Amino acid sequence: xxxxxxxxxxxxxxxxxxxxxxxxxxxxxxxxxxxxxxxxxxxxxxxxxxxxxxxxxxxxxxxxxxxxxxxxxxxxxxxxxxxxxxxxxxxxxxxxxxxxxxxxxxxxxxxxxxxxxxxxxxxxxxxxxxxxxxxxxxxxxxxxxxxxxxxxxxxxxxxxxxxxxxxxxxxxxxxxxxxxxxxxxxxxxxxxxxxxxxxxxxxxxxxxxxxxxxxxxxxxxxxxxxxxxxxxxxxxxxxxxxxxxxxxxxxx
Amino acid sequence: xxxxxxxxxxxxxxxxxxxxxxxxxxxxxxxxxxxxxxxxxxxxxxxxxxxxxxxxxxxxxxxxxxxxxxxxxxxxxxxxxxxxxxxxxxxxxxxxxxxxxxxxxxxxxxxxxxxxxxxxxxxxxxxxxxxxxxxxxxxxxxxxxxxxxxxxxxxxxxxxxxxxxxxxxxxxxxxxxxxxxxxxxxxxxxxxxxxxxxxxxxxxxxxxxxxxxxxxxxxxxxxxxxxxxxxxxxxxxxxxxxxxxxxxxxxxxxxxxxxxxxxxxxxxxx
Ligand SMILES: Nc1ncnc2c1ncn2[C@@H]1O[C@H](COP(=O)(O)OP(=O)(O)OP(=O)(O)O)[C@@H](O)[C@H]1O
Ligand SMILES: [Mg+2]
Numbered sequence: 001x002x003x004x005x006x007x008x009x010x011x012x013x014x015x016x017x018x019x020x021x022x023x024x025x026x027x028x029x030x031x032x033x034x035x036x037x038x039x040x041x042x043x044x045x046x047x048x049x050x051x052x053x054x055x056x057x058x059x060x061x062x063x064x065x066x067x068x069x070x071x072x073x074x075x076x077x078x079x080x081x082x083x084x085x086x087x088x089x090x091x092x093x094x095x096x097x098x099x100x101x102x103x104x105x106x107x108x109x110x111x112x113x114x115x116x117x118x119x120x121x122x123x124x125x126x127x128x129x130x131x132x133x134x135x136x137x138x139x140x141x142x143x144x145x146x147x148x149x150x151x152x153x154x155x156x157x158x159x160x161x162x163x164x165x166x167x168x169x170x171x172x173x174x175x176x177x178x179x180x181x182x183x184x185x186x187x188x189x190x191x192x193x194x195x196x197x198x199x200x201x202x203x204x205x206x207x208x209x210x211x212x213x214x215x216x217x218x219x220x221x222x223x224x225x226x227x228x229x230x231x232x233x234x235x236x237x238x239x240x241x242x243x244x245x246x247x248x249x250x251x252x
Numbered sequence: 253x254x255x256x257x258x259x260x261x262x263x264x265x266x267x268x269x270x271x272x273x274x275x276x277x278x279x280x281x282x283x284x285x286x287x288x289x290x291x292x293x294x295x296x297x298x299x300x301x302x303x304x305x306x307x308x309x310x311x312x313x314x315x316x317x318x319x320x321x322x323x324x325x326x327x328x329x330x331x332x333x334x335x336x337x338x339x340x341x342x343x344x345x346x347x348x349x350x351x352x353x354x355x356x357x358x359x360x361x362x363x364x365x366x367x368x369x370x371x372x373x374x375x376x377x378x379x380x381x382x383x384x385x386x387x388x389x390x391x392x393x394x395x396x397x398x399x400x401x402x403x404x405x406x407x408x409x410x411x412x413x414x415x416x417x418x419x420x421x422x423x424x425x426x427x428x429x430x431x432x433x434x435x436x437x438x439x440x441x442x443x444x445x446x447x448x449x450x451x452x453x454x455x456x457x458x459x460x461x462x463x464x465x466x467x468x469x470x471x472x473x474x475x476x477x478x479x480x481x482x483x484x485x486x487x488x489x490x491x492x493x494x495x496x497x498x499x500x501x502x503x504x505x506x507x508x509x510x511x512x513x514x515x516x517x518x519x520x521x522x
Contacts, residue, residue, distance in 0.1 A: 149347055149349050249357055
């Protein structure tokens with residue numbers, strides 16, 4: 001077999017390595033087996049869980065993360081375009097945006113709890129709040145950094161201000177918008193999972209991890225952690241694929 | 253080349269008619285901060301000619317065509333096109349940096365057709381006019397490609413076609429070939445000469461290559477250091493189409509030497 005044909009399998013090496021170390025650690029009892037079940041046990045819990053309760057929690061978390069990201073996009077993208085297209089407006093709001101962007105969204109839970117109660121609205125709106133700022137910042141940045149020559153070219157061809165905004169600035173900001181969306185969805189997932197753990201939740205991956213820990217069902221806890229990881233990775237990958245499809249010129 | 257295609261003449265002047273100035277510039281002034289670039293500058297650009305603008309670095313060549321093309325405002329002065337203002341005429345502008353001037357999210361064809369969209373030409377006619385231009389120029393290029401899939405020269409060719417599609421009365425080019433390699437530059441010079449001969453459009457070309465400036469021009473506008481004055485407006489009489497043989501033609505060599513002399517005199521005048 002030649003060396004080239006093995007290359008696509010390289011990423012699997014790390015996975016197998018990790019599983020091997022885990023297996024050795026658990027069978028050699030380096031770690032208390034109650035705290036670290038074998039990969040097989042965790043895998044079994046994952047497989048069974050995903051066909052039952054864990055699967056339900058998984059879908060719930062997807063729903064909440066997706067809702068908050070969609071809301072954040074609907075609010076953040078147009079706002080970002082407006083802010084980015086006016087230097088003065090952006091400069092006057094820069095500090096406020098930066099301040100709230102630096103504020104941990106989890107610090108907002110109590111405030112949102114008072115406003116929306118313990119239901120889904122609170123979780124989704126806190127996550128959306130965090131994601132909006134990330135998306136807005138990136139979109140505005142993308143619009144502001146639109147190539148001057150391209151804007152001039154459009155102007156020379158007789159494009160009105162509105163035309164320049166929609167035909168040029170919007171497209172120019174798309175690569176940065178996707179950076180914002182990817183960061184936004186990651187942040188939303190973090191906030192949703194934390195909210196599911198601590199804000200009177202009955203379902204979701206955060207709730208699943210927390211409950212398994214409380215009941216000391218370790219294989220189930222690892223299964224839920226793994227599900228959360230897979231979700232985060234999957235969402236990031238999804239946005240990368242969409243970006244590659246729609247922003248084909250990015251980086252070229 | 254498609255020789256069967258009847259030539260679609262872009263607007264051109266009657267050869268018999270005496271040449272009236274196309275662009276008249278009077279009392280043009282421009283300062284950047286404390287630097288006076290133009291102070292009460294006058295110039296006539298003849299109709300249907302290709303004018304090369306040549307001068308020392310930073311003397312205001314780009315500033316001049318940018319003011320004529322309305323990219324930057326003038327401080328004072330009048331620029332008229334056959335008595336009309338810029339907003340009343342059709343013109344094209346070709347940027348040096350084609351990579352940043354084309355729209356990478358559009359296919360080459362849509363890039364070329366974009367100015368027609370700005371003129372509110374209906375889609376079917378846009379397509380027809382763009383196709384007609386491409387056929388007329390006899391350019392063999394896959395216009396379904398995106399700009400980033402093309403070579404530098406091909407991209408600049410697309411930029412030039414985009415500027416020509418509106419059938420402009422005047423075309424401005426700011427160092428259009430200086431980002432290309434030598435082979436591509438030579439090829440593009442020929443392309444531009446061909447376009448000029450076929451369209452008869454007034455063209456104003458900024459060039460930092462004296463040979464290129466003289467080779468392509470009907471008149472070379474030699475500018476002094478800023479505040480820029482017209483150091484010389486040298487006529488180039490060589491017949492078109494000009495070829496490699498033109499470069500060693502005695503009159504051509506003499507004209508080029510004259511331009512170089514004027515240029516060096518201006519550079520030395522510190
Ligand atoms: N936006 C600006 N602000 C301040 N100074 C400027 C600006 N644009 C141009 N200048 C200055 O005005 C002078 C003329 O600039 P211009 O770009 O027209 O020169 P140029 O003849 O095209 O030079 P080059 O040969 O480098 O292309 C230069 O000294 C330049 O530094
Ligand atoms: Mg210049």
